[in-house]
Amino acid sequence: MDKTESKFAQKLDWSVYILFFIVVLGLPLLTDDVFWLNRISKYLVYGMLGLAIALSWGYAGILNLGQGLFFGLGAYMFAMSLKLKSYTSLQQGSAEPVPDFMVWNAEPGTPTELCCIVPGSWLWIPFQSQTFGMFMSILLPVFIAFIVASAIFRLRVSGVYVAIITLALVLLVRLLIIDAQPLTNGFNGLTDLGWLTLKGFEFDPYMVATYYLVAISCCIVMLLTRWLVSTRAGLILQSTRDDPNRSRYLGYDVASYQIFFFVVSAAIAGFSGMLYVIAAEFASPTFLDITFSISMVVWAAVGGRSSLIGAVIGALLINSIEAAVSESEIFKEAWKLIIGVIFILVVLLLPRGIAGVARDFAGWLESKSLKAKNSED
Amino acid sequence: MNYAITIDGLTVNFGGFKAVDDFTTTVIDGELRVILGPNGAGKTTLMDLISGKTTASSGSVQLFGKAITGESEHKIARYGIGRKFQIPSIFRDLSVIQNLEVAASKEPSVFKNLKFSISSNETDKIKQVIELTELGPFLKKTAGDLSHGQMQWLELGMLITQGAKVLLLDEPTAGMTRQETEKTAEIINQLKGNHTILVVEHDMAFVRDIAEKITVMHLGKLLAEGPIDKIEKNEAVREAYLGSGGIH
Amino acid sequence: MSNIFFIGLSLSSILLLIALGLSITYGAMGVINMAHGELVMIGAYTAVLSGIYLNLNLFFALPLAFLVSAAVGLLMERIIIRRLYGRIIDTLLATWGVAILLQQLIRLEFGLTFFGINIKGLGPGLQKMEVPLFLSENFDVLGVTVQPYRSFIILLTIGLALLTWYIMYRTSIGTQVRAIMRNPQMAAACGIDVKKVSAWTFAYGSGLAGVAGVLLAGFKAVVPTMGSSVVVDGFLVVVVGGVGSLLGTLLSAVVLGQINGFFAILTNDIVARAIVFGVVILIILLRPNGLFGFKSR
Numbered sequence: 001m002d003k004t005e006s007k008f009a010q011k012l013d014w015s016v017y018i019l020f021f022i023v024v025l026g027l028p029l030l031t032d033d034v035f036w037l038n039r040i041s042k043y044l045v046y047g048m049l050g051l052a053i054a055l056s057w058g059y060a061g062i063l064n065l066g067q068g069l070f071f072g073l074g075a076y077m078f079a080m081s082l083k084l085k086s087y088t089s090l091q092q093g094s095a096e097p098v099p100d101f102m103v104w105n106a107e108p109g110t111p112t113e114l115c116c117i118v119p120g121s122w123l124w125i126p127f128q129s130q131t132f133g134m135f136m137s138i139l140l141p142v143f144i145a146f147i148v149a150s151a152i153f154r155l156r157v158s159g160v161y162v163a164i165i166t167l168a169l170v171l172l173v174r175l176l177i178i179d180a181q182p183l184t185n186g187f188n189g190l191t192d193l194g195w196l197t198l199k200g201f202e203f204d205p206y207m208v209a210t211y212y213l214v215a216i217s218c219c220i221v222m223l224l225t226r227w228l229v230s231t232r233a234g235l236i237l238q239s240t241r242d243d244p245n246r247s248r249y250l251g252y253d254v255a256s257y258q259i260f261f262f263v264v265s266a267a268i269a270g271f272s273g274m275l276y277v278i279a280a281e282f283a284s285p286t287f288l289d290i291t292f293s294i295s296m297v298v299w300a301a302v303g304g305r306s307s308l309i310g311a312v313i314g315a316l317l318i319n320s321i322e323a324a325v326s327e328s329e330i331f332k333e334a335w336k337l338i339i340g341v342i343f344i345l346v347v348l349l350l351p352r353g354i355a356g357v358a359r360d361f362a363g364w365l366e367s368k369s370l371k372a373k374n375s376e377d
Numbered sequence: 378m379n380y381a382i383t384i385d386g387l388t389v390n391f392g393g394f395k396a397v398d399d400f401t402t403t404v405i406d407g408e409l410r411v412i413l414g415p416n417g418a419g420k421t422t423l424m425d426l427i428s429g430k431t432t433a434s435s436g437s438v439q440l441f442g443k444a445i446t447g448e449s450e451h452k453i454a455r456y457g458i459g460r461k462f463q464i465p466s467i468f469r470d471l472s473v474i475q476n477l478e479v480a481a482s483k484e485p486s487v488f489k490n491l492k493f494s495i496s497s498n499e500t501d502k503i504k505q506v507i508e509l510t511e512l513g514p515f516l517k518k519t520a521g522d523l524s525h526g527q528m529q530w531l532e533l534g535m536l537i538t539q540g541a542k543v544l545l546l547d548e549p550t551a552g553m554t555r556q557e558t559e560k561t562a563e564i565i566n567q568l569k570g571n572h573t574i575l576v577v578e579h580d581m582a583f584v585r586d587i588a589e590k591i592t593v594m595h596l597g598k599l600l601a602e603g604p605i606d607k608i609e610k611n612e613a614v615r616e617a618y619l620g621s622g623g624i625h
Numbered sequence: 626m627s628n629i630f631f632i633g634l635s636l637s638s639i640l641l642l643i644a645l646g647l648s649i650t651y652g653a654m655g656v657i658n659m660a661h662g663e664l665v666m667i668g669a670y671t672a673v674l675s676g677i678y679l680n681l682n683l684f685f686a687l688p689l690a691f692l693v694s695a696a697v698g699l700l701m702e703r704i705i706i707r708r709l710y711g712r713i714i715d716t717l718l719a720t721w722g723v724a725i726l727l728q729q730l731i732r733l734e735f736g737l738t739f740f741g742i743n744i745k746g747l748g749p750g751l752q753k754m755e756v757p758l759f760l761s762e763n764f765d766v767l768g769v770t771v772q773p774y775r776s777f778i779i780l781l782t783i784g785l786a787l788l789t790w791y792i793m794y795r796t797s798i799g800t801q802v803r804a805i806m807r808n809p810q811m812a813a814a815c816g817i818d819v820k821k822v823s824a825w826t827f828a829y830g831s832g833l834a835g836v837a838g839v840l841l842a843g844f845k846a847v848v849p850t851m852g853s854s855v856v857v858d859g860f861l862v863v864v865v866g867g868v869g870s871l872l873g874t875l876l877s878a879v880v881l882g883q884i885n886g887f888f889a890i891l892t893n894d895i896v897a898r899a900i901v902f903g904v905v906i907l908i909i910l911l912r913p914n915g916l917f918g919f920k921s922r
Contacts, residue, residue, distance in 0.1 A: 063714055151910055155910055155911070157910060159713065160657060160713045160714055160717065161864070161909055161913045163714065163717065164860065164861070164864055164909060165906050165909055165910070167857065168861060168902045168905050168906050168909075169906060171902055172899050172902035172906070175895050175896070175899040176899050178895060179893070179895040179896055179899070228491070230493065231490060231491045231492055232478070232482055232490040232491070232492060232495075233487050233488075233491050235471070235475060235478060235479055236479055236487075236490055238468070238470070238471060239468045239471065239479045241470075242468040242469055242470050242471060243468055243469070246462075246466040246468065247479070248450045248451045249428065249450055249451075249454050249459070249460045250451075250454060250459075250479065250480050250539050251451050251452075251454035251455040251485050251539065252451055252485055253451045253486075256486065256487055257487055260487045290853070290857065291853070294721055297718065301718065330733070333729055333732050333733050333749075334729075334733060336725060336729050337725070337726060337733065339725070340723070340724075340725030340726040340729060341722070343718070343719075343725070344705065344723060344726070347715050347718045347719040347722065348705065348708055348719060
């Protein structure tokens with residue numbers, strides 16, 4: 001069957017994107033419910049995570065079972081900045097802000113100074129600059145992704161072992177974050193955060209402006225990623241997924257492509273971590289739970305792992321339904337069961353997810369209309 | 378005399394087993410050399426060594442005078458060597474034209490490939506290759522859906538698009554019908570002269586069709602080298618490989 | 626010092642039991658079974674339920690749990706895994722789905738919660754299994770405090786490991802399994818019924834998981850999520866030890882258990898686990914086939 005880009009399919013692709021943008025950006029016009037909008041912005045963040053997985057898995061053939069690592073790191077980095085801006089941090093009676101949990105964890109008698117209240121607290125000092133926090137949100141995940149990817153791909157580790165390493169990695173870092181209680185507040189995570197402030201404007205999470213911040217970021221990331229995969233580099237990346245040896249023999253340093261796109265995927269995850277903190281006002285070790293990381297894979301699989309917008313829609317769909325059923329405890333658990341079954345069915349029967357079904361349907365429509373045209377002649 | 382490939386004392390030792398043993402030969406630019414030998418003679422390992430998949434234990438390989446021993450596969454590919462595998466190795470999930478586009482890019486790095494357009498040189502090259510391989514009607518088809526013979530031609534086409542000056546072909550007619558084999562011979566004969574070609578083959582009729590000079594390998598060593606008639610008459614070759622019937 | 630060793634050993638033995646089952650299914654079928662932890666959980670719940678409704682104690686629960694988990698494993702293999710032959714990553718994902726499914730079935734008490742029926746021993750809450758009295762009290766031998774339950778675990782694990790070794794290396798069915806591990810097509814060509822043997826192998830590995838579950842139930846809370854934490858540990862042990870190598874799994878379980886135990890005393894439990902993860906990552910990077918593995922399938 002002809003899989004690729006007929007003119008019709010391309011037009012369809014663009015119209016889905018445009019429709020999506022219109023709906024997402026137009027939502028605030030339909031409702032005043034800022035709580036609802038806040039929820040949707042969280043789902044848009046999940047959508048970006050699904051997109052990051054699709055980029056890595058669908059296009060590069062790299063299954064990252066620990067994407068939560070980069071999401072979590074991005075979230076924590078920015079949450080640190082917002083924590084230092086919070087009212088309580090400024091009330092500790094010291095010149096610079098000091099997070100409340102550090103005070104609780106400090107040895108009696110230690111001066112309440114950010115540099116030395118608990119071991120390592122000086123690491124927090126640069127986060128007094130919100131801009132620093134923003135940069136670190138993306139830089140730290142990128143840095144770690146680069147190191148990890150270089151190790152993995154230069155050593156030509158492949159397939160399932162890559163997935164296992166990413167899994168072990170997110171678990172490892174989760175433990176480290178929990179253990180460093182005086183620095184990270186352990187299990188409790190970073191709560192009681194200040195608000196993002198840009199040019200004097202404060203972004204209250206329950207504000208339409210904040211929704212637009214997240215929504216527009218999401219749309220831009222979608223467009224940029226879409227552009228990225230349609231370049232030659234994107235095509236070559238897919239070739240490394242299909243047959244890395246052949247790609248190598250055509251003169252491409254396969255590892256460098258894998259590293260590049262793994263890092264881009266991590267950057268997207270880190271950025272979405274920052275956005276999440278802005279909308280949800282906390283960062284927690286639960287971001288690094290394996291169930292969360294694997295959920296991202298489920299969203300991408302159901303939506304369509306090789307379709308960026310499919311993965312986004314998959315994430316939105318699943319999370320919306322989950323929210324809708326969470327009113328009742330029983331329905332919530334039943335939904336989890338249903339999602340488990342759906343996931344199994346998708347893996348068994350629908351490897352290209354909803355997007356695949358949509359594309360097949362579009363292809364069928366196209367061939368029918370062609371037939372109709374031909375029979376008219 | 379411009380030597381495309383110079384191999385000197387090439388040896389690879391796999392824990393005591395010498396898959397290629399002190400192999401020396403030279404291949405002239407534009408020549409077509411057939412490599413014959415029974416299974417296990419070391420033919421594929423020789424190709425692995427030249428193309429960089431395996432590292433030699435000793436000896437050297439030079440490409441147009443440039444030492445390439447021990448370099449990585451993708452660098453050697455950029456120096457001008459293209460390798461065709463026994464089992465057609467193409468990008469099955471991409472379309473035919475996409476396969477050729479991937480092969481066409483002259484820039485290896487990610488950053489230089491962050492663009493859309495194909496240069497006009499590349500388009501011309503691709504057009505030529507499409508004509509040569511007669512894959513015109515199948516450009517949008519998923520490569521995995523092609524017939525076996527078409528996949529082999531696509532792979533050959535990709536090597537040419539890649540701009541390889543030296544082609545290493547590992548059993549290019551494996552699994553082909555009579556007609557497909559004839560067509561492949563046609564393509565290869567058209568490539569002679571503009572490209573240096575090393576062919577590993579078993580199919581004797583095909584060899585007869587394309588061969589100029591033959592190198593016979595046995596147990597990793599070079600057993601004999603020369604034009605077809607000389608090889609046929611060579612006692613050692615007959616014993617090891619051909620049997621007394623000759624090439625037919 | 627011997628106390629540390631002992632604790633490490635009992636940690637290792639649980640890990641080993643779980644990894645043993647995984648090693649067999651991964652080695653024999655190339656299947657990464659993310660639901661293995663849930664098979665452990667099912668074993669634990671079998672012990673709980675049989676204690677409540679059938680008044681069976683630990684010793685009867687063990688073979689029962691083996692059978693129940695083996696049966697569930699067989700079902701999984703027949704319905705799902707068989708269709709994903711050779712697609713390792715898809716199997717990983719599909720079995721993750723099964724894991725969620727199994728967890729939810731227990732939480733929702735097989736759907737009965739919908740009707741307002743609550744079965745004692747099921748549901749989202751904690752359950753526990755009674756350990757027979759004679760095993761729960763420590764006693765002294767030559768000045769060393771012996772924890773009988775942990776000793777029982779170690780002994781049982783050794784026994785099962787030996788049994789597994791015996792089956793794999795001294796019986797004809799074991800030879801068949803090992804043949805399939807090395808080269809399934811060749812094994813089929815030699816007349817081995819690959820489908821059947823693979824299915825039974827998977828069942829056996831799952832049964833071992835059930836036994837591990839019963840043992841765990843003796844000192845850990847029995848909850849629907851108890852499986853998820855052990856499956857990852859189990860996998861890491863198997864991957865480090867090497868695909869298809871029982872010896873590798875054994876050594877890997879011992880080594881990783883010891884590292885865990887050692888660092889747990891040195892720093893704390895959390896950091897110890899983190900270090901183990903770090904060690905595992907290094908080993909996979911440098912020797913992806915594990916310490917004793919061979920490339921197969």
